[in-house]
């Protein structure tokens with residue numbers, strides 16, 4: 895196994911697209927922001943179904 899430079903600290907809701915990132919200092923999930931700076935909060939009424947990335951994949955194909 896290679897040295898883990900980035901921890902799997904991102905989760906995406908499969909239903910509404912809400913994206914959260916793990917804030918290590920606060921020990922809590924924070925809502926991610928997209929490239930425009932908008933919060934990717936998704937649907938507040940959604941029962942989120944999290945797809946937690948085991949492997950962090952950089953966004954190279956966007």
Ligand SMILES: [Zn+2]
Nearest residue numbers: 907910940942
């Ligand atoms: Zn959701």
